[in-house]
Amino acid sequence: MDRIAIEGGSPLFGDIPVSGAKNSAIKLMAASLLTSEPVRLSNMPRLADTRLLSRLLVRFGCVISESDEGGQSMTLHTPEITSAFAPYDLVRQMRASFNVLGPLLARTGHAKVSLPGGCTIGARPVDLHLKALEALGAHIDMHEGYVFAQAPRGLRGAEIAFPFVSVGATEHALMAAVLAQGTTVMTNCACEPEIVDLAECLNAMGAKIGGAGTTTIVVEGVTSLRGADWPVICDRIEAGTYAAAAAMAGGEVRLTGVRPELISIFLDKLTQAGCEIHRGVDTVTIIRKDGRLKPVDLETQVYPGFATDLQAQFMALMTLADGESIIKETIFENRFMHVPELGRLGADISVSGGEARVKGVAELRGAQVMATDLRASACLVIAGLAARGETIINRVYHLDRGFENLEGKLSACGANIKRLKGSEPILEDE
Ligand SMILES: CC(=O)N[C@H]1[C@@H](OP(=O)(O)OP(=O)(O)OC[C@H]2O[C@@H](n3ccc(=O)[nH]c3=O)[C@H](O)[C@@H]2O)O[C@H](CO)[C@@H](O)[C@@H]1O
Ligand SMILES: C=C(OP(=O)(O)O)C(=O)O
Numbered sequence: 001m002d003r004i005a006i007e008g009g010s011p012l013f014g015d016i017p018v019s020g021a022k023n024s025a026i027k028l029m030a031a032s033l034l035t036s037e038p039v040r041l042s043n044m045p046r047l048a049d050t051r052l053l054s055r056l057l058v059r060f061g062c063v064i065s066e067s068d069e070g071g072q073s074m075t076l077h078t079p080e081i082t083s084a085f086a087p088y089d090l091v092r093q094m095r096a097s098f099n100v101l102g103p104l105l106a107r108t109g110h111a112k113v114s115l116p117g118g119c120t121i122g123a124r125p126v127d128l129h130l131k132a133l134e135a136l137g138a139h140i141d142m143h144e145g146y147v148f149a150q151a152p153r154g155l156r157g158a159e160i161a162f163p164f165v166s167v168g169a170t171e172h173a174l175m176a177a178v179l180a181q182g183t184t185v186m187t188n189c190a191c192e193p194e195i196v197d198l199a200e201c202l203n204a205m206g207a208k209i210g211g212a213g214t215t216t217i218v219v220e221g222v223t224s225l226r227g228a229d230w231p232v233i234c235d236r237i238e239a240g241t242y243a244a245a246a247a248m249a250g251g252e253v254r255l256t257g258v259r260p261e262l263i264s265i266f267l268d269k270l271t272q273a274g275c276e277i278h279r280g281v282d283t284v285t286i287i288r289k290d291g292r293l294k295p296v297d298l299e300t301q302v303y304p305g306f307a308t309d310l311q312a313q314f315m316a317l318m319t320l321a322d323g324e325s326i327i328k329e330t331i332f333e334n335r336f337m338h339v340p341e342l343g344r345l346g347a348d349i350s351v352s353g354g355e356a357r358v359k360g361v362a363e364l365r366g367a368q369v370m371a372t373d374l375r376a377s378a379c380l381v382i383a384g385l386a387a388r389g390e391t392i393i394n395r396v397y398h399l400d401r402g403f404e405n406l407e408g409k410l411s412a413c414g415a416n417i418k419r420l421k422g423s424e425p426i427l428e429d430e
Helices: 022-034 048-059 095-108 127-135 167-177 193-204 236-249 260-272 308-318 338-344 374-386 397-402 406-411
Strands: 003-007 012-017 039-042 063-067 073-077 110-114 139-143 146-150 159-161 183-187 208-210 217-220 228-231 251-256 276-279 283-288 324-328 348-352 355-359 368-370 390-394 416-420
Touching: 003 374, 012 236, 012 406, 022 039, 022 048, 022 073, 022 095, 022 167, 022 193, 022 236, 048 063, 048 073, 048 095, 048 397, 095 110, 095 127, 095 146, 095 167, 127 139, 127 159, 127 167, 167 183, 167 193, 167 217, 193 208, 193 228, 236 251, 236 260, 236 283, 236 308, 236 374, 236 406, 260 276, 260 283, 260 308, 308 324, 308 338, 308 355, 308 374, 338 348, 338 368, 338 374, 374 390, 374 397, 374 406, 374 416, 406 416
Parallel strands: 012 251, 039 228, 159 183, 368 390
Antiparallel strands: 003 390, 003 416, 039 073, 063 073, 110 146, 139 146, 183 217, 208 217, 251 283, 276 283, 324 355, 348 355
16 A cells, blocks of 8 residues: 655745645546536546546446546546446445436436445445435435435426535536526525536536525426536636645745635635735735744634635644644534644644544654545545654555545655655654
8 A cells, every 4th residue: 555755844945836636536427427419527636536426427327538638538438327326335435426316306206315324434324315306307216325316307406405514415406407407496506616517518518507505495396407618617726735735845836727715714714823825816926934933723614614624734734833822623413633643743632522622742753654534544644744864654546536636746845755655664753
């Protein structure tokens, strides 16, 4: 299994290009099932998650081709759905694979999709997804870990009032509603930029969606969708992660291909922590000069609040702040697994329920740590950049799910980071 080795202490100077968003790309790939025409996605990130979803979509009859001409792109073409079965082996590895259920059902009137199973950051049930599909007229049964969904006469528009905000359920209902007969009104929707990206792509395919990006989305069903050419929105989580890396290591880093307004709250927190931030049209520059960071409290919230997917990265930063910060996680019940790993590097953090108290220390020391989930892995990379000596991060397959060429992007800015392939010997701690 690959590991990442980081020799901490080098400041970062240079440009980091931000890739297309994983959390949009995988939903857009699923949405391509809704049409028999080709959908071309440009600004596609190359990730383990997009590769895995490709394997699943191919099973349904989707033909996929990739190209590097004029940037990375993927064309997905499903003239006919040849199978509407999503097996456990493929769905269990990536939760968002479950979102193929709605498009398969909308296009063919039936689907059998494995439940995605538990995940390390929380229980993550799919009850809201299933209730939304039922409201649209689907008949849902569950046996032996599989969802069997049927709508032989098609889905029909409905009122869907989400009891609480869910990104995945909002996207899932949206994808199912576009081909339903009549109008669907969804309230208490998530407003994440990736949902706007999905809705705009679907509109480019001929859907009639209004209100995406607000809490009420209205969908007028259409009988069919056409193909489209769509650029994947920039990855605001990747952008925030590199901004945090620059703040942690010090130096001056310019993020390119980014929409600064999508990480506004995160950048405000970096400013409070003592960084200098310059927002351009599609760039953000982070400058961190000498001196300790200041402690900053935060609470994760749905968009436009502080993203839960950036909580671990900001916590890494606060481990070196000059004082104590309180970090509250409100979206997932088990998203502090990076805490014991940061402890191995010398951080002083105590957790009580959904609240972590981070007492800044004067320095972190390199050690062996274990990546436990995608964003927790990024937090350990950030901590390793500032730790004295060598940090070895095990289980980096988590990182590969969502960060394209992370070592390359950081080492181009001067970080001393490398991937240890498979069986290279593990270096001893100091
Ligand atoms: C692939 C993708 O886009 N993943 C993102 C998506 O995950 P995901 O779509 O899974 O996140 P949700 O917004 O659905 O989850 C929010 C909360 O609702 C709960 N819940 C959700 C659905 C449901 O049917 N029942 C239920 O109880 C979840 O367990 C969680 O506690 O949004 C999260 C919140 O911004 C991000 O951290 C993830 O990176
Ligand atoms: C939690 C994440 O992804 P997923 O929902 O696919 O597990 C994430 O992107 O941080």
